[in-house]
Amino acid sequence: MGRIVLEKVTKKFEHVEVIPPLDLTIEEGEFTVFVGPSGCGKSTLLRLIAGLEDVTSGSICIDGRETTSLPPAQRGLAMVFQSYALYPHMTVRKNIAFPLKMAKMDQAEIDRRVTTAADVLNLTDYLDRRPGQLSGGQRQRVAIGRAIVREPSAFLFDEPLSNLDAALRVGMRLEISELHKRLKTTMIYVTHDQVEAMTMADKIVVLQAGFIEQVGSPLELYRAPCNRFVAGFIGSPKMNFIEGDEAAKQGAHAIGVRPEHIKVSATEGAWKGVISVSEHLGSDTFFHVHDTGLAETITVRVDGEVSFDHGDTVYLTPRDDMIHRFDANGLRI
Numbered sequence: 001m002g003r004i005v006l007e008k009v010t011k012k013f014e015h016v017e018v019i020p021p022l023d024l025t026i027e028e029g030e031f032t033v034f035v036g037p038s039g040c041g042k043s044t045l046l047r048l049i050a051g052l053e054d055v056t057s058g059s060i061c062i063d064g065r066e067t068t069s070l071p072p073a074q075r076g077l078a079m080v081f082q083s084y085a086l087y088p089h090m091t092v093r094k095n096i097a098f099p100l101k102m103a104k105m106d107q108a109e110i111d112r113r114v115t116t117a118a119d120v121l122n123l124t125d126y127l128d129r130r131p132g133q134l135s136g137g138q139r140q141r142v143a144i145g146r147a148i149v150r151e152p153s154a155f156l157f158d159e160p161l162s163n164l165d166a167a168l169r170v171g172m173r174l175e176i177s178e179l180h181k182r183l184k185t186t187m188i189y190v191t192h193d194q195v196e197a198m199t200m201a202d203k204i205v206v207l208q209a210g211f212i213e214q215v216g217s218p219l220e221l222y223r224a225p226c227n228r229f230v231a232g233f234i235g236s237p238k239m240n241f242i243e244g245d246e247a248a249k250q251g252a253h254a255i256g257v258r259p260e261h262i263k264v265s266a267t268e269g270a271w272k273g274v275i276s277v278s279e280h281l282g283s284d285t286f287f288h289v290h291d292t293g294l295a296e297t298i299t300v301r302v303d304g305e306v307s308f309d310h311g312d313t314v315y316l317t318p319r320d321d322m323i324h325r326f327d328a329n330g331l332r333i
Helices: 042-050 092-102 107-120 136-148 166-183 194-200 218-223 228-233
Strands: 004-013 016-026 031-035 057-062 077-080 154-158 186-191 203-208 211-216 240-243 254-257 262-265 271-280 284-290 298-303 313-318 324-326
Touching: 004 042, 016 042, 016 057, 016 211, 031 042, 031 194, 042 077, 042 154, 042 186, 077 136, 092 107, 092 136, 107 136, 107 166, 136 166, 166 186, 166 194, 186 194, 194 218, 203 218, 203 228, 211 218, 211 228, 228 240, 228 254, 228 324, 240 298, 262 298, 284 313
Parallel strands: 031 186, 031 203, 077 154, 154 186
Antiparallel strands: 004 016, 004 057, 203 211, 240 254, 254 324, 262 313, 271 284, 271 313, 284 298
Protein backbone atom coordinates (compact mmCIF):
# COMPACT_ATOMS: atom_id res chain seq x y z
CA MET A 1 0.00 0.00 0.00
CA GLY A 2 1.08 3.58 -0.52
CA ARG A 3 1.11 4.31 -4.28
CA ILE A 4 0.49 8.03 -4.80
CA VAL A 5 -0.37 9.54 -8.19
CA LEU A 6 -0.58 13.27 -8.92
CA GLU A 7 -2.19 14.31 -12.20
CA LYS A 8 -2.12 17.92 -13.47
CA VAL A 9 -1.95 19.19 -9.89
CA THR A 10 -1.71 22.99 -9.53
CA LYS A 11 -1.71 25.39 -6.60
CA LYS A 12 -2.40 29.13 -6.63
CA PHE A 13 -2.28 31.61 -3.78
CA GLU A 14 -4.65 34.32 -5.04
CA HIS A 15 -3.18 35.13 -8.49
CA VAL A 16 0.25 33.61 -7.93
CA GLU A 17 0.75 30.09 -9.29
CA VAL A 18 3.30 28.38 -7.03
CA ILE A 19 2.79 24.87 -8.45
CA PRO A 20 2.27 24.82 -12.25
CA PRO A 21 0.54 21.72 -13.72
CA LEU A 22 2.49 18.78 -12.34
CA ASP A 23 2.41 15.01 -12.88
CA LEU A 24 4.17 12.63 -10.52
CA THR A 25 3.88 8.97 -9.50
CA ILE A 26 5.35 7.64 -6.26
CA GLU A 27 5.41 3.86 -6.25
CA GLU A 28 4.51 1.65 -3.31
CA GLY A 29 7.36 1.30 -0.83
CA GLU A 30 9.55 3.97 -2.42
CA PHE A 31 11.61 6.45 -0.44
CA THR A 32 11.09 9.61 -2.49
CA VAL A 33 12.84 12.87 -1.65
CA PHE A 34 11.63 16.30 -2.77
CA VAL A 35 14.69 18.54 -2.96
CA GLY A 36 15.35 22.06 -4.15
CA PRO A 37 16.26 25.56 -2.96
CA SER A 38 14.10 27.54 -0.54
CA GLY A 39 10.86 28.64 -2.16
CA CYS A 40 10.88 25.95 -4.86
CA GLY A 41 7.50 24.51 -3.76
CA LYS A 42 8.62 21.24 -2.16
CA SER A 43 6.84 21.77 1.19
CA THR A 44 3.73 23.10 -0.58
CA LEU A 45 3.64 19.95 -2.72
CA LEU A 46 3.94 17.77 0.38
CA ARG A 47 1.11 19.69 2.07
CA LEU A 48 -1.08 19.20 -1.01
CA ILE A 49 -0.54 15.43 -0.78
CA ALA A 50 -1.27 15.51 2.96
CA GLY A 51 -4.44 17.57 2.46
CA LEU A 52 -3.15 20.48 4.55
CA GLU A 53 -3.49 22.72 1.47
CA ASP A 54 -6.32 22.63 -1.06
CA VAL A 55 -5.47 21.72 -4.64
CA THR A 56 -6.40 24.48 -7.11
CA SER A 57 -6.88 21.94 -9.91
CA GLY A 58 -5.89 18.39 -10.77
CA SER A 59 -6.23 15.15 -8.81
CA ILE A 60 -4.39 13.17 -6.14
CA CYS A 61 -4.96 9.42 -5.86
CA ILE A 62 -3.67 7.27 -3.00
CA ASP A 63 -3.82 3.50 -3.57
CA GLY A 64 -6.21 4.06 -6.46
CA ARG A 65 -8.61 6.12 -4.35
CA GLU A 66 -9.41 9.71 -5.30
CA THR A 67 -8.41 11.79 -2.27
CA THR A 68 -8.22 15.31 -3.70
CA SER A 69 -11.17 16.61 -1.68
CA LEU A 70 -10.73 14.39 1.40
CA PRO A 71 -9.59 15.92 4.71
CA PRO A 72 -6.12 14.90 6.01
CA ALA A 73 -7.51 12.42 8.57
CA GLN A 74 -9.15 10.33 5.82
CA ARG A 75 -6.13 10.01 3.53
CA GLY A 76 -4.34 7.30 5.49
CA LEU A 77 -1.11 9.30 5.74
CA ALA A 78 1.08 10.27 8.70
CA MET A 79 3.19 13.42 8.77
CA VAL A 80 6.33 14.28 10.73
CA PHE A 81 7.10 18.00 10.91
CA GLN A 82 10.24 20.06 11.43
CA SER A 83 8.85 20.92 14.87
CA TYR A 84 8.46 17.87 17.13
CA ALA A 85 5.06 19.15 18.37
CA LEU A 86 5.12 16.94 21.47
CA TYR A 87 2.93 17.49 24.53
CA PRO A 88 5.40 18.49 27.29
CA HIS A 89 3.15 17.34 30.15
CA MET A 90 2.70 13.83 28.69
CA THR A 91 5.13 10.92 28.90
CA VAL A 92 6.67 9.45 25.77
CA ARG A 93 4.16 6.58 26.02
CA LYS A 94 1.21 8.96 26.08
CA ASN A 95 2.60 11.13 23.30
CA ILE A 96 2.98 8.13 20.99
CA ALA A 97 -0.45 6.78 21.93
CA PHE A 98 -2.25 10.11 21.57
CA PRO A 99 -3.52 9.75 17.95
CA LEU A 100 -4.85 6.27 18.75
CA LYS A 101 -6.70 7.50 21.83
CA MET A 102 -8.26 10.26 19.73
CA ALA A 103 -9.42 7.53 17.34
CA LYS A 104 -10.96 5.70 20.36
CA MET A 105 -8.98 2.54 19.65
CA ASP A 106 -9.09 -0.41 22.04
CA GLN A 107 -6.54 -0.03 24.87
CA ALA A 108 -4.97 -3.44 24.26
CA GLU A 109 -4.33 -2.55 20.61
CA ILE A 110 -2.93 0.86 21.64
CA ASP A 111 -0.50 -0.83 24.04
CA ARG A 112 0.59 -3.31 21.36
CA ARG A 113 1.27 -0.60 18.78
CA VAL A 114 3.09 1.68 21.23
CA THR A 115 5.28 -1.21 22.41
CA THR A 116 6.09 -2.17 18.81
CA ALA A 117 6.91 1.41 17.78
CA ALA A 118 9.07 1.96 20.87
CA ASP A 119 11.00 -1.22 20.11
CA VAL A 120 11.56 -0.22 16.46
CA LEU A 121 12.80 3.24 17.49
CA ASN A 122 14.84 2.17 20.55
CA LEU A 123 12.57 4.15 22.87
CA THR A 124 11.53 1.33 25.22
CA ASP A 125 13.69 2.65 28.08
CA TYR A 126 12.26 6.16 27.72
CA LEU A 127 8.52 5.48 27.63
CA ASP A 128 7.92 6.94 31.10
CA ARG A 129 10.01 10.08 30.56
CA ARG A 130 8.66 13.45 29.44
CA PRO A 131 9.94 15.29 26.32
CA GLY A 132 11.93 17.76 28.44
CA GLN A 133 14.07 14.86 29.67
CA LEU A 134 15.03 13.76 26.13
CA SER A 135 17.66 14.86 23.62
CA GLY A 136 16.67 16.41 20.28
CA GLY A 137 17.20 13.14 18.44
CA GLN A 138 15.09 11.22 20.95
CA ARG A 139 12.27 13.75 20.66
CA GLN A 140 12.34 13.39 16.90
CA ARG A 141 12.08 9.61 17.31
CA VAL A 142 9.02 10.11 19.53
CA ALA A 143 7.43 12.24 16.80
CA ILE A 144 8.17 9.46 14.28
CA GLY A 145 6.76 6.87 16.71
CA ARG A 146 3.52 8.83 16.90
CA ALA A 147 3.32 8.50 13.12
CA ILE A 148 4.26 4.80 13.06
CA VAL A 149 1.46 3.69 15.41
CA ARG A 150 -1.13 4.91 12.94
CA GLU A 151 0.16 2.30 10.44
CA PRO A 152 -0.31 4.71 7.51
CA SER A 153 -0.14 4.06 3.78
CA ALA A 154 2.74 6.53 3.58
CA PHE A 155 4.89 8.73 5.80
CA LEU A 156 5.42 12.39 4.93
CA PHE A 157 8.52 14.06 6.40
CA ASP A 158 8.81 17.86 6.19
CA GLU A 159 12.48 18.74 6.87
CA PRO A 160 12.43 16.70 10.11
CA LEU A 161 16.15 17.08 10.86
CA SER A 162 16.50 20.85 10.45
CA ASN A 163 16.51 21.51 14.21
CA LEU A 164 19.26 19.00 14.98
CA ASP A 165 23.01 19.59 15.15
CA ALA A 166 25.31 18.09 12.50
CA ALA A 167 26.16 14.87 14.39
CA LEU A 168 22.54 14.16 15.29
CA ARG A 169 21.46 14.83 11.71
CA VAL A 170 23.79 12.12 10.44
CA GLY A 171 22.57 9.67 13.08
CA MET A 172 18.88 10.37 12.46
CA ARG A 173 19.43 10.16 8.70
CA LEU A 174 20.69 6.61 9.15
CA GLU A 175 17.86 5.75 11.54
CA ILE A 176 15.16 6.94 9.13
CA SER A 177 16.78 5.01 6.26
CA GLU A 178 16.90 1.85 8.39
CA LEU A 179 13.31 2.43 9.47
CA HIS A 180 12.23 2.54 5.83
CA LYS A 181 13.97 -0.76 5.13
CA ARG A 182 12.25 -2.40 8.12
CA LEU A 183 8.76 -1.04 7.52
CA LYS A 184 8.88 -1.15 3.68
CA THR A 185 6.31 1.69 3.68
CA THR A 186 6.19 4.56 1.17
CA MET A 187 8.02 7.62 2.48
CA ILE A 188 8.12 11.14 1.05
CA TYR A 189 10.84 13.31 2.51
CA VAL A 190 11.29 17.06 1.95
CA THR A 191 14.71 18.66 2.36
CA HIS A 192 16.84 21.48 0.93
CA ASP A 193 19.95 19.45 1.79
CA GLN A 194 21.07 17.56 -1.31
CA VAL A 195 23.40 15.36 0.83
CA GLU A 196 20.33 14.05 2.69
CA ALA A 197 18.62 13.49 -0.66
CA MET A 198 21.56 11.60 -2.15
CA THR A 199 22.10 9.34 0.86
CA MET A 200 18.49 8.47 1.69
CA ALA A 201 16.43 8.38 -1.50
CA ASP A 202 15.36 5.63 -3.85
CA LYS A 203 14.06 8.42 -6.08
CA ILE A 204 14.82 12.15 -6.04
CA VAL A 205 12.44 14.81 -7.36
CA VAL A 206 14.35 18.04 -8.05
CA LEU A 207 12.12 21.11 -7.95
CA GLN A 208 12.65 24.71 -9.00
CA ALA A 209 9.95 27.42 -8.93
CA GLY A 210 7.26 24.72 -8.65
CA PHE A 211 8.47 22.83 -11.74
CA ILE A 212 9.91 19.32 -11.65
CA GLU A 213 13.35 19.65 -13.24
CA GLN A 214 14.26 15.95 -13.09
CA VAL A 215 13.19 12.70 -11.44
CA GLY A 216 15.56 9.79 -10.98
CA SER A 217 17.76 7.77 -8.65
CA PRO A 218 20.57 9.62 -6.86
CA LEU A 219 23.22 8.19 -9.19
CA GLU A 220 21.15 8.98 -12.31
CA LEU A 221 20.97 12.64 -11.28
CA TYR A 222 24.66 12.68 -10.37
CA ARG A 223 25.85 11.03 -13.58
CA ALA A 224 23.39 12.46 -16.09
CA PRO A 225 21.81 15.74 -14.93
CA CYS A 226 19.30 16.95 -17.52
CA ASN A 227 20.28 20.63 -17.22
CA ARG A 228 22.64 23.08 -15.53
CA PHE A 229 20.35 23.64 -12.57
CA VAL A 230 20.28 19.95 -11.60
CA ALA A 231 23.99 19.60 -12.36
CA GLY A 232 24.80 22.50 -10.05
CA PHE A 233 22.40 21.48 -7.30
CA ILE A 234 23.32 17.79 -7.01
CA GLY A 235 26.81 17.11 -5.75
CA SER A 236 28.93 18.65 -3.00
CA PRO A 237 30.98 20.71 -3.63
CA LYS A 238 28.96 21.87 -6.62
CA MET A 239 29.96 21.29 -10.23
CA ASN A 240 32.37 23.71 -11.94
CA PHE A 241 30.92 25.45 -15.01
CA ILE A 242 33.12 26.83 -17.79
CA GLU A 243 32.00 28.86 -20.80
CA GLY A 244 33.81 30.54 -23.70
CA ASP A 245 36.48 28.99 -25.91
CA GLU A 246 37.07 25.97 -23.67
CA ALA A 247 33.38 25.03 -23.92
CA ALA A 248 33.28 25.74 -27.65
CA LYS A 249 36.06 23.19 -28.17
CA GLN A 250 33.62 20.62 -26.77
CA GLY A 251 30.80 21.83 -29.05
CA ALA A 252 28.88 23.34 -26.15
CA HIS A 253 27.82 26.71 -24.73
CA ALA A 254 29.08 25.56 -21.33
CA ILE A 255 30.79 22.52 -19.89
CA GLY A 256 30.59 21.19 -16.35
CA VAL A 257 33.16 19.18 -14.41
CA ARG A 258 32.72 17.92 -10.88
CA PRO A 259 35.52 18.71 -8.39
CA GLU A 260 36.30 15.01 -7.90
CA HIS A 261 36.81 14.51 -11.66
CA ILE A 262 39.77 16.90 -11.98
CA LYS A 263 43.37 15.68 -11.63
CA VAL A 264 45.91 18.00 -9.95
CA SER A 265 49.60 18.09 -10.89
CA ALA A 266 52.55 20.30 -10.00
CA THR A 267 54.13 19.98 -13.45
CA GLU A 268 51.63 19.55 -16.28
CA GLY A 269 47.97 19.64 -17.18
CA ALA A 270 45.30 21.27 -19.33
CA TRP A 271 44.67 24.33 -17.13
CA LYS A 272 47.15 26.31 -15.05
CA GLY A 273 46.10 28.16 -11.89
CA VAL A 274 46.96 29.21 -8.36
CA ILE A 275 45.42 27.77 -5.17
CA SER A 276 43.70 30.64 -3.34
CA VAL A 277 42.06 28.59 -0.58
CA SER A 278 42.89 25.09 0.66
CA GLU A 279 40.34 23.30 2.86
CA HIS A 280 41.73 20.23 4.63
CA LEU A 281 38.96 17.98 5.96
CA GLY A 282 41.05 14.92 6.82
CA SER A 283 39.82 12.34 4.33
CA ASP A 284 39.42 14.98 1.58
CA THR A 285 40.97 18.31 0.64
CA PHE A 286 39.22 20.97 -1.41
CA PHE A 287 41.33 23.38 -3.49
CA HIS A 288 39.81 26.60 -4.81
CA VAL A 289 41.95 27.53 -7.81
CA HIS A 290 42.06 31.07 -9.27
CA ASP A 291 43.76 32.64 -12.29
CA THR A 292 42.96 29.80 -14.68
CA GLY A 293 41.44 32.14 -17.26
CA LEU A 294 38.41 29.83 -17.42
CA ALA A 295 36.14 30.71 -14.50
CA GLU A 296 36.33 32.84 -11.39
CA THR A 297 37.15 29.76 -9.31
CA ILE A 298 37.70 26.09 -10.10
CA THR A 299 37.02 23.80 -7.13
CA VAL A 300 38.96 20.53 -6.97
CA ARG A 301 38.46 17.61 -4.61
CA VAL A 302 41.53 15.47 -3.88
CA ASP A 303 42.80 12.97 -1.34
CA GLY A 304 43.27 14.43 2.13
CA GLU A 305 47.01 13.65 2.14
CA VAL A 306 47.82 15.79 -0.94
CA SER A 307 50.47 18.34 0.07
CA PHE A 308 49.60 21.40 -2.07
CA ASP A 309 48.68 24.54 -0.16
CA HIS A 310 47.66 28.19 -0.46
CA GLY A 311 49.60 30.09 -3.16
CA ASP A 312 50.91 27.01 -4.99
CA THR A 313 50.77 26.91 -8.79
CA VAL A 314 49.01 23.78 -10.02
CA TYR A 315 47.90 22.21 -13.29
CA LEU A 316 44.40 20.82 -13.63
CA THR A 317 43.22 18.12 -16.05
CA PRO A 318 39.54 17.09 -16.27
CA ARG A 319 38.59 13.51 -17.02
CA ASP A 320 37.41 13.45 -20.63
CA ASP A 321 34.68 10.90 -19.89
CA MET A 322 33.27 13.02 -17.05
CA ILE A 323 32.79 16.34 -18.86
CA HIS A 324 29.12 17.42 -19.04
CA ARG A 325 28.05 19.60 -21.98
CA PHE A 326 25.17 22.11 -21.98
CA ASP A 327 23.59 24.26 -24.68
CA ALA A 328 22.71 27.97 -24.48
CA ASN A 329 19.41 27.13 -22.74
CA GLY A 330 21.21 25.15 -20.06
CA LEU A 331 19.98 21.78 -21.35
CA ARG A 332 22.24 18.74 -21.44
CA ILE A 333 23.73 17.91 -24.84
